[in-house]
Amino acid sequence: MNLFHERMRGFERRNFILIVLDGSLFAFAISFLSEATIIPAFVQTLTGSAALVGLVGATYALGRYLPQLVGAHLALGRARRKPALFWIVVAERIGILAIALTAQAVGLWDTGVVVVLFFLAFCAYAITTGLIGPVYGDFVAKALPRSRGWYYGMSQLLGGVLGFASALTAERLLSEWAFPVGNQIAFWLCFGLSFLSIPLVASLRDEAYPDVEPRRPLSRTLQSIPGLVAGDTAYRRFLGVRAILASATAGMGFVVVHGLAEGYISNAEAAVVAAVFILSQAAGGFLLSLLGNYRGWKSVIVMGGLLLTVSMTGALFAHDLVGVALVYAALGAANATTIIGDPNVSIELAPPSHTSIYLGTTSTLLAPFFVFGPLLGGAVAETTGYPVIFVVAGILAAVGFILSLFLPEPRKLRRGEARLVGQPGTTP
Template sequence: MSNSETEYQQRVARAYKWNFCASVVDGGVFSFTMSLLSPVVVLPYYVKLLSGSELLSGALYMLYALGRSLPQVVAANVIKHRSRRKPFMIWMALLERVGLAAILLSTLLIRGTDVSWSLAVFFSGYALLTFSLGFMSPAWLDFLAKAIYKRRGTFFGVLNAIGGMLSILGGIAFTVLTRSYAFPLHFTAAFGLGLAVSLISLAALAAYREVPSPFLAPRTSLGEHMRSLPALLREDRNFRNFIFSRAVIGVADVGVPFYAIYATQRVAGGAPEVAVFNLTLMASQAISTLLWGYLGDRRGYRLIYQIATATGFATAVLALVASDLGGYLLVFTLLGATLGGLVIADSNLVLEISPRAQTPTYIGMMNAVLGPVTGLAPMLGGALATAWGYPTVFAVAMGAQAAGWIGMSILVREPRDTQRPGVALVH
């Protein structure tokens, strides 16, 4: 090992505890902010109240899915040859706060029946927020891969636990606000609180102690990188089958933005009930991820996909047959468990499938394929809801979950049973 590499590792080690704490504060506090702008419960309900349109509610989730996934391929190519990630992250974080401010402004522009300016400002701000998050994600994860060089599992466990608890606190805050203020003031208060708290997260991000990396990838054009991807899919059959099966599961997102809307219609509820649904969803997702992670470590993450598609199927079935508040609380409990399972499985199975040297490429490819599917599915859901009603939407979701379960069970091999040379289960 050269002297420069030794010095680099020593500097990273000295900053380890500081970066551990700063990253937990950053990620945990930002989870509180995002709980007040949930793309599954809060924001679809806000857009529905504002516009009366199922299509626009579906477009909201499309923006979330596309914004969080598609920019990652471009961002990885932008940062890979740079020695520092923090300046790029700071710029993206500032753009995120501008997006949050625009979302808040949209609530202040509501004037009677003319909501065109409010909708335009809201969707512009939300697009800026989600795409900034997507651009920032590879840089943030790469920073953590270097800065949190040991006990990374413990780190993510602490981060998710604190983030989950703060998300629940955010859900409680939203519940209190909906019971204290009428529309649109409760959204103004919620979005304003989210923006204010996000400044704490920004301060924690600014406090990161980054050691410039001596390990730089060569600069390549985006075109060269993109042209190399089709060959990867042709050569790795298991990865290709995984991408296909996961994309089929993604079609089930046709129903995700509409469970809260349908539930409020069935139980004659309003904003207070939506707040309770949101809190139930976040609590279920936070708790279930601990169980999913424990099970995945011991039995493999393909099993998590199989169980999550089963709970997703049950979610859609129960949404159709439930008739009271208790039934729909169970719907959002199952939905939270399903989403939690997919988060854990998405973060881990691709790592076990991919060769160690190609892990970033595999992750980027997965997100590039899944982004359009999960982004367009809610738009399809909005069109189906408008034409044939919500039961049709949930029937399509059931079919996608069932087909995804078959794909994961038959087409995708468990990587731990078929480990190839150059593939490491621990990255």
């Protein structure tokens, strides 16, 4: 082991604690801004438009997944990952501030103007979450070579417990304060709490890579992607399955909106559903992290497909708060697949020098499937109703689940290779 790896392992315990605390605190804060429940309910109450509710999921997916290749490119050619990570974290908090400021204009400005500004702010925030994905993932792979699985599990568990508490707080706010005041308070709390995690990121320890190739133009990175995907059969099959399952998430935001439209849940109860979603994502993420750490990350993808199938089937029969909560319990655990399964499968399939590129490619290529699903769902709901969305999503989830059973296990493919994840990303 060279001096670089010795030093990084010396920082591993410190970095593990700081990264888990940062992820947990941010999860607590961001629960006040849940894109799966609270934001769709906010837009539904503000506009009454199913199409705009669909735009929430599409906007978040577009910002969350499409820019990740740009984020991966930012990590290339850098001896240290921490500076890029830190400044994207700051930008992310500024995006949350913009959302809070825009929501404050409800009732003061024309609704159409507020809606446009709100979606611009929400898109800006989503883009920062996309940029940070591969940079954060690459730093985790570099900083936690022996404890990556435990990091994902612990951050999901602690973040979920805290997120559950914040979602219950949001429910009280939305119950006790008439629209839009409850939402406005929740968004300001999200901003204030998220800002507290910045010192944790600033305290991370990073060691300069001894040998780093110069970063080539972004165009060269983008041009390399088709060859990368075409030349890696296992990675290509993984992307195909995940594309189908990503399309199946189109119905996620519409379950709570259907309940609001039919009158069997209230705007405040949407926050209760958010709490269930967060707690389930935490518990499911923790258990799936352990499963992936010890049995391989393919099993996480398989479980995600099964949970999506169950949740979309259940959405057809949910006609009260308990039923909707059970659906979101399954959706929360399924969502953990995207959070922990996709990056870890990508890391294990990637050659050591291509970690950030694989991470960015996965999210960017899956982005259209996360984006267009909610948009099409919103358009369909306007004419045929929400149950049709749930049927189509359930069929897609079932197909993805069956195909996932035949994926190769990445760990077996790389068995026998000398591998240290998180080595410096270089342009292929």
